[in-house]
Amino acid sequence: MTDQIKFLLDENEIPKSWYNIVADLPDPPAPVLHPGTGQPIGPDDLAPLFTMAAIMQEVSTERTIDIPEPVRNIYRQWRPSPLYRARRLEQALDTPARIYYKYEGVSPTGSHKPNTAIAQAFYCREEGVKRITTETGAGQWGSSLALAGSMFGLEIEVFMVRVSYDQKPYRRAFMESFGATCHASPSNRTESGKKILADTPDSTGSLGIAISEAVECAAQRDDTKYALGSVLNHVLMHQTVVGQEALRQMEMADDYPDVVIGCTGGGSNFAGLAFPFIGRKLRGEQTVRVVAVEPANCPSLTRGQYAYDFGDTANLTPLVKMHTLGSAFVPPGFHAGGLRYHGMAPLVSQLVNTGEVEAVAYQQVECFEAGLEFAKAEGILPAPEANHAVKGALDEALRCKAEGTSRAILFNLCGHGYFDMQAYSDFANGKLHDQPYDESEVAMALAGLPSVA
Amino acid sequence: MTDQIKFLLDENEIPKSWYNIVADLPDPPAPVLHPGTGQPIGPDDLAPLFTMAAIMQEVSTERTIDIPEPVRNIYRQWRPSPLYRARRLEQALDTPARIYYKYEGVSPTGSHKPNTAIAQAFYCREEGVKRITTETGAGQWGSSLALAGSMFGLEIEVFMVRVSYDQKPYRRAFMESFGATCHASPSNRTESGKKILADTPDSTGSLGIAISEAVECAAQRDDTKYALGSVLNHVLMHQTVVGQEALRQMEMADDYPDVVIGCTGGGSNFAGLAFPFIGRKLRGEQTVRVVAVEPANCPSLTRGQYAYDFGDTANLTPLVKMHTLGSAFVPPGFHAGGLRYHGMAPLVSQLVNTGEVEAVAYQQVECFEAGLEFAKAEGILPAPEANHAVKGALDEALRCKAEGTSRAILFNLCGHGYFDMQAYSDFANGKLHDQPYDESEVAMALAGLPSVA
Numbered sequence: 001m002t003d004q005i006k007f008l009l010d011e012n013e014i015p016k017s018w019y020n021i022v023a024d025l026p027d028p029p030a031p032v033l034h035p036g037t038g039q040p041i042g043p044d045d046l047a048p049l050f051t052m053a054a055i056m057q058e059v060s061t062e063r064t065i066d067i068p069e070p071v072r073n074i075y076r077q078w079r080p081s082p083l084y085r086a087r088r089l090e091q092a093l094d095t096p097a098r099i100y101y102k103y104e105g106v107s108p109t110g111s112h113k114p115n116t117a118i119a120q121a122f123y124c125r126e127e128g129v130k131r132i133t134t135e136t137g138a139g140q141w142g143s144s145l146a147l148a149g150s151m152f153g154l155e156i157e158v159f160m161v162r163v164s165y166d167q168k169p170y171r172r173a174f175m176e177s178f179g180a181t182c183h184a185s186p187s188n189r190t191e192s193g194k195k196i197l198a199d200t201p202d203s204t205g206s207l208g209i210a211i212s213e214a215v216e217c218a219a220q221r222d223d224t225k226y227a228l229g230s231v232l233n234h235v236l237m238h239q240t241v242v243g244q245e246a247l248r249q250m251e252m253a254d255d256y257p258d259v260v261i262g263c264t265g266g267g268s269n270f271a272g273l274a275f276p277f278i279g280r281k282l283r284g285e286q287t288v289r290v291v292a293v294e295p296a297n298c299p300s301l302t303r304g305q306y307a308y309d310f311g312d313t314a315n316l317t318p319l320v321k322m323h324t325l326g327s328a329f330v331p332p333g334f335h336a337g338g339l340r341y342h343g344m345a346p347l348v349s350q351l352v353n354t355g356e357v358e359a360v361a362y363q364q365v366e367c368f369e370a371g372l373e374f375a376k377a378e379g380i381l382p383a384p385e386a387n388h389a390v391k392g393a394l395d396e397a398l399r400c401k402a403e404g405t406s407r408a409i410l411f412n413l414c415g416h417g418y419f420d421m422q423a424y425s426d427f428a429n430g431k432l433h434d435q436p437y438d439e440s441e442v443a444m445a446l447a448g449l450p451s452v453a
Numbered sequence: 454m455t456d457q458i459k460f461l462l463d464e465n466e467i468p469k470s471w472y473n474i475v476a477d478l479p480d481p482p483a484p485v486l487h488p489g490t491g492q493p494i495g496p497d498d499l500a501p502l503f504t505m506a507a508i509m510q511e512v513s514t515e516r517t518i519d520i521p522e523p524v525r526n527i528y529r530q531w532r533p534s535p536l537y538r539a540r541r542l543e544q545a546l547d548t549p550a551r552i553y554y555k556y557e558g559v560s561p562t563g564s565h566k567p568n569t570a571i572a573q574a575f576y577c578r579e580e581g582v583k584r585i586t587t588e589t590g591a592g593q594w595g596s597s598l599a600l601a602g603s604m605f606g607l608e609i610e611v612f613m614v615r616v617s618y619d620q621k622p623y624r625r626a627f628m629e630s631f632g633a634t635c636h637a638s639p640s641n642r643t644e645s646g647k648k649i650l651a652d653t654p655d656s657t658g659s660l661g662i663a664i665s666e667a668v669e670c671a672a673q674r675d676d677t678k679y680a681l682g683s684v685l686n687h688v689l690m691h692q693t694v695v696g697q698e699a700l701r702q703m704e705m706a707d708d709y710p711d712v713v714i715g716c717t718g719g720g721s722n723f724a725g726l727a728f729p730f731i732g733r734k735l736r737g738e739q740t741v742r743v744v745a746v747e748p749a750n751c752p753s754l755t756r757g758q759y760a761y762d763f764g765d766t767a768n769l770t771p772l773v774k775m776h777t778l779g780s781a782f783v784p785p786g787f788h789a790g791g792l793r794y795h796g797m798a799p800l801v802s803q804l805v806n807t808g809e810v811e812a813v814a815y816q817q818v819e820c821f822e823a824g825l826e827f828a829k830a831e832g833i834l835p836a837p838e839a840n841h842a843v844k845g846a847l848d849e850a851l852r853c854k855a856e857g858t859s860r861a862i863l864f865n866l867c868g869h870g871y872f873d874m875q876a877y878s879d880f881a882n883g884k885l886h887d888q889p890y891d892e893s894e895v896a897m898a899l900a901g902l903p904s905v906a
Contacts, residue, residue, distance in 0.1 A: 003526040008464060073456040077537075077832060084530075088604075106559060108832045110871065150829045151541075170874030177825055177834055177877050372630055376603045379530060379561045381630055418563065418871040421623030424630050 002087040004378060007249040009080035014072055019240040021275045021347060022233065023063035024282040026354070029233070029346055030321035033308060038452055041318055048219050049226040053123040057234035065237065067119070074118045074151055078107045079241065083249035089377040090397070097400035098255060099393060100410040102246045102273055103380065109174075111383065111415030112269045113144035113229055116238035120227045121148035130223040131155040135185065135210030137265070138164055138337030138385065139171030140415060141229030146180035156180035159187065159213040161340070162205035163333040171419055185210040192216050192314035206330045207266075207341045212314035219316075230266025231311065231322075231345045239272025246410065247276055257410035259289040259396055263388035264301065264359075265338045267292075267345030269414035275347075277410075278356055292348065292359045293392035295367075297435050298331040300324055300344045301352055301359035303442065308452040309343060319450060322349040326445025332435045334364050335423035336384040342445070360392060363434040367391045368427045371417070383415035384423050455540040457831060460702040462533035467525055472693040474728045474800060475686065476516035477735040479807070482686070482799055483774035486761060491905060494771055501672050502679045506576040510687035518690065520572070527571045527604055531560045532694065536702035542830040543850070550853035551708060552846060553863040555699045555726055556833065562627075564836065564868030565722045566597035566682055569691035573680045574601035583676040584608040588638065588663030590718070591617055591790030591838065592624030593868060594682030599633035609633035612640065612666040614793070615658035616786040624872055638663040645669050645767035659783045660719075660794045665767035672769075683719025684764065684775075684798045692725025699863065700729055710863035712742040712849055716841035717754065717812075718791045720745075720798030722867035728800075730863075731809055745801065745812045746845035748820075750888050751784040753777055753797045754805055754812035756895065761905040762796060772903060775802040779898025785888045787817050788876035789837040795898070813845060816887040820844045821880045824870070836868035837876050 022029060031040035043055045050058070057065055067075075086099040104112035124132055132154055136142030142158040149156035158180055165172060165184040172182045185205045186193040192212035196203050203209070211228070218226035228235055250256055260277050262270030270292055280286045294301050300323045309324040311317035323344040325331075331340045344352075351357040364384070371387035373394065374380070382390055393411040400407050417424060426432040475482060484493035496508045503511070510518055520528075539552040557565035577585055585607055589595030595611040602609035611633055618625065618637040625635045636642060638658045639649040645665035649656050656662070664681070671679035681688055703709055713730050715723030723745055733739045747754050753776045762777040764770035776797040778784075784793045797805075804810040817837070824840035826847065827833070835843055846864040853860050870877060879885040 003523075004530060006464065006529055011459065011461060070456075074832075076459055077457060147832055151832060169878060173874045173878035173881060174834065174871075176881050177828055179829060375630055376632060379527075379600055379604060381627065418627075419874075421626045421872075425622060425626035428626060428629050 002091045004088055005085040007083045007252045009245060009248055011076060013248060014075050014079050015067065015241045015244040017064035017066050018237045019244060019276050019279060020060055020063055020065060020237050021279055022061050024279045029350060033319040033452060035310065035315060035319055049215060051123040051127045051129065051225055053126065054120060054234050057237060058232060068122060071119050071122050075241065080245045081106050083246055085253060086378055089374060092373065092377045093394065093397050093401065095397040095401040096404065096406040097397040098406060098408045099397055100253065100257065100408065101413045102242055103413045104242060105380065105413065105416035109140065109143040109147055110418060111140040111144065112239060112242060112272060113140050114147060115241055115272065116229065116235045116268065117144035117148035118151065119238045121145065121152045121154055124154055124225055125152040129154065129225045131157065131221065132225055132227045133157045133214040133217040134227045134229065135159045135207055135214045137161050137207050137340050139168050139419065140338055142182065143171060143174050145227055146175040146178040149180060150178045157217065158182045159185035159210040161185055161207060161210050161337065162203060164337045167422060168419065185213050187213060190216045192316065204333055206313060208313035208327055211312035212316050215312060215316050230268040231343065233347055236268050236271035236275065236345055236347055239268050240275050242272035242412065243274060243276035246273060250410065255408050256286060257288060258407040259291060259409050261291045261293060261389050261392040261396065261409065261411040263339060263385050263414065264292040264294045264344065264348065265385065266341050267348035269412050271345060271348055273412040278351065290357045291392055292352065292357050293388040294359060294361050295334060295336055295339045295388060296361040296363045297334050297437055298340050299361040300342065302361045305446055305449065306349055306353050307449050309449055311343060319452060320346045322346045323352060325442050326448055328448050329442060329445035334435055335420065335432065336364065336388065338385040339388065362388055362391050365432065365434050368432060370394045380413065381417040382413055383417045384420050386414050389413065455544045457541055458538040460536045460705045462698060462701055464529060466701060467528050467532045468520065468694045468697040470517035470519050471690045472697060472729050472732060473513055473516055473518060473690050474732055475514050477732045482803060486772040486905060488763065488768060488772055502668060504576040504580045504582065504678055506579065507573060507687050510690060511685060521575060524572050524575050528694065533698045534559050536699055538706060539831055542827060545830045546850050546854065548850040548854040549857065549859040550850040551859060551861045552850055553706065553710065553861065554866045555695055556866045557695060557722065558833065558866065558869035562593065562596040562600055563871060564593040564597065565692060565695060565725060566593050567600060568694055568725065569682065569688045569721065570597035570601035571604065572691045574598065574605045574607055577607055577678055578605040582607065582678045584610065584674065585678055585680050586610045586667040586670040587680045587682065588612045588660055588667045590614050590660050590793050592621050592872065593791055595635065596624060596627050598680055599628040599631040602633060603631045610670065611635045612638040612663040614638055614660060614663050614790065615656065617790045620875060621872065638666050640666060643669045645769065657786055659766060661766035661780055664765035665769050668765060668769050683721040684796065686800055689721050689724035689728065689798055689800055692721045693728050695725035695865065696727060696729035699726060703863065708861050709739060710741060711860040712744060712862050714744045714746060714842050714845040714849065714862065714864040716792060716838050716867065717745040717747045717797065717801065718838065719794050720801035722865050724798060724801055726865040731804065743810045744845055745805065745810050746841040747812060747814050748787060748789055748792045748841060749814040749816045750787050750890055751793050752814040753795065755814045758899055758902065759802055759806050760902050762902055764796060772905060773799050775799045776805060778895050779901055781901050782895060782898035787888055788873065788885065789817065789841065791838040792841065815841055815844050818885065818887050821885060823847045833866065834870040835866055836870045837873050839867050842866065
């Protein structure tokens with residue numbers, strides 16, 4: 001019998017800085033535009049919503065940004081996270097591929113999200129903020145910010161997408177256990193929410209709607225900031241601790257990935273693993289293929305447009321250039337709630353646009369099948385989101401088998417599925433199905449894209 | 454702000470042997486008796502149910518027993534587990550106490566149970582067993598055996614206490630995800646189950662009943678063995694990897710516990726942490742106080758009798774000398790399902806009887822309050838069972854504060870609460886209450902104790 005191999009770093013190898021891929025991009029990122037004027041916005045425009053530290057990181061072109069010691073001290077609870085060679089899975093697949101995965105489920109909320117939640121909450125406390133509002137889909141992000149709030153003594157208010165709020169009452173209980181307040185979105189607490197409810201009383205919600213509510217709520221009070229769990233440059237950058245550790249761990253394994261894979265909703269776990277590897281490629285140090293895996297029912301990278309769009313449904317946010325299905329698009333209620341976002345991180349979009357990153361979309365049933373195959377071999381049950389990355393890795397491994405070639409595959413197992421057992425229960429009972437992709441709904445949402453020069 | 458401190462061992466410091474406290478006990482354990490003859494039983498009597506390796510460990514008087522390499526290789530996925538100094542909790546309590554906890558929630562099923570599940574499944578495979586039957590209360594044990602079965606290619610059949618089966622459908626989904634079969638107990642699949650259902654059609658079940666069913670089922674087929682997740686000597690011994698690691702980690706911390714605390718259901722997580730420390734005391738190397746914390750509604754150590762009793766309700770098992778509430782006792786359906794057992798491990802009972810171990814009982818509401826206080830400070834939400842150990846540690850820490858003395862407190866955080874969010878949700882909604890302790894029911898169950906010379 002073969003066993004998995006664990007590559008574990010010493011505590012003092014937690015990265016001391018975050019990696020900013022902007023420094024290595026051949027072209028600068030497209031400017032962020034003011035929703036009213038259509039003109040590039042400056043730091044001051046973002047100040048009502050974000051801490052100055054976050055804003056400065058958002059526009060930084062420095063290659064590295066120091067991680068504050070208090071943030072590293074909390075990272076230390078679960079970081080460095082393990083990287084495994086999935087030899088049992090390789091054996092089960094009978095593939096010559098060498099499969100590696102970085103496991104972020106060891107964090108106290110079971111996903112990669114605390115990597116940025118802790119950092120954002122830290123900066124809030126440093127700048128005297130008392131309260132943070134946010135949105136959450138599957139609940140991973142809300143849970144992580146709730147945890148971060150309890151670490152830094154901050155009030156946390158979470159707008160949770162209605163479908164997840166109903167499907168995952170335990171996620172709400174988790175957030176509340178750490179002292180956070182949780183509302184089903186759309187809610188009656190904001191103008192954006194009320195408007196949606198007036199039009200669609202039984203709205204299942206979406207990340208776009210929840211973002212509108214959280215942003216509106218944050219803008220109302222001086223002591224309140226807004227925190228986003230993905231999409232933005234500084235959020236992706238906070239996740240690069242994942243890829244930086246993985247680089248060191250691949251060295252320990254005396255190997256280097258031929259292909260790096262992550263699932264993409266807003267793009268943060270994908271970027272966290274992939275950007276340090278892409279950076280090496282952009283600097284001419286080492287080649288690598290990079291694959292972003294998205295859900296077929298919310299296929300921003302594979303079916304969306306690369307265009308300026310709003311980050312939220314009520315169109316309160318600045319305009320960013322990204323792959324988008326249109327801010328009016330509401331994806332069906334499939335189980336990978338963390339991947340239900342109409343847009344994609346601008347930095348990930350730019351890399352897809354320049355061909356540095358490939359994108360592929362999968363249906364949910366095949367992803368659950370892949371996740372269960374992985375679990376039985378490796379002993380870890382992945383989150384539904386992570387199942388997409390697993391499916392991507394399995395397909396690459398089977399391609400190796402068909403071709404009779406051995407390639408090194410590295411993917412991000414961004415979270416475990418302990419909070420998603422309803423989905424696995426549905427799957428076991430034959431109640432989990434693929435959902436049709438509605439071309440006309442996407443076309444309609446895309447038709448509503450703002451016109452920008 | 455103060456941060457927790459993590460003490461992490463290197464992979465090669467996973468213990469190479471289990472520690473057998475029997476070698477250090479001043480008196481030998483009371484013999485196990487045949488239920489029919491009342492005479493001490495030998496290895497052959499146990500052979501229909503257990504592997505020869507397990508039986509030999511059960512009766513061994515050797516101080517150490519080597520851990521097979523294939524078992525250590527699977528331990529490696531999550532071991533060595535971290536030990537933390539809870540400085541944030543100390544600060545929140547404003548106590549001079551130094552609080553340490555060993556965290557077993559990092560295992561793939563979120564508790565200490567895989568430490569023995571992996572070992573038992575390994576021996577089954579070595580001896581050509583195809584199928585293992587077992588019982589489970591909260592589901593931690595069944596999940597762990599399901600995982601172990603998938604690692605070694607064994608069929609796993611789990612009898613799950615009805616009240617937990619109904620309260621925790623996600624635990625069942627977890628077991629099934631790893632390929633196990635799961636029945637609500639009492640079931641119609643066994644004579645013992647049928648008999649209970651005939652008398653009490655709406656029986657909520659108990660560990661004692663589920664054990665009867667699993668034992669009956671295993672005895673029927675030659676290719677099937679039975680596995681127990683606690684109580685027995687060899688099971689407790691497999692858990693001593695916990696305490697052995699903790700001994701090394703306390704050395705790293707340059708400290709030694711004045712008091713060691715664990716929660717007790719059958720006794721295995723408690724023994725796993727405490728026995729290596731008690732062993733040092735028995736050998737005259739270092740003193741320590743040891744406290745077992747049990748639920749007030751199933752208080753075998755604090756209200757039971759130290760007497761010979763059956764391990765199961767149908768009285769199919771041998772007779773063991775232990776603290777017991779009587780094998781007919783069915784505890785109320787409180788949330789710490791893993792602590793709902795009428796008896797206590799004979800080795801733990803013996804140590805309580807000789808005064809090496811103190812016992813204390815708590816109500817469930819105060820335990821949940823303690824668990825939430827711990828979570829907000831330390832960022833980990835404990836399992837309801839583990840909340841009992843947390844409560845024990847908090848009380849010790851507050852005693853230090855009242856006395857103005859600094860003592861080192863070490864407890865076993867044997868699992869996280871990710872699978873127990875219904876309990877936390879009930880608690881948040883004011884639906885979780887203390888339950889009365891039924892003296893007359895215990896008296897009745899105790900009156901039925903078998904008479905042994």
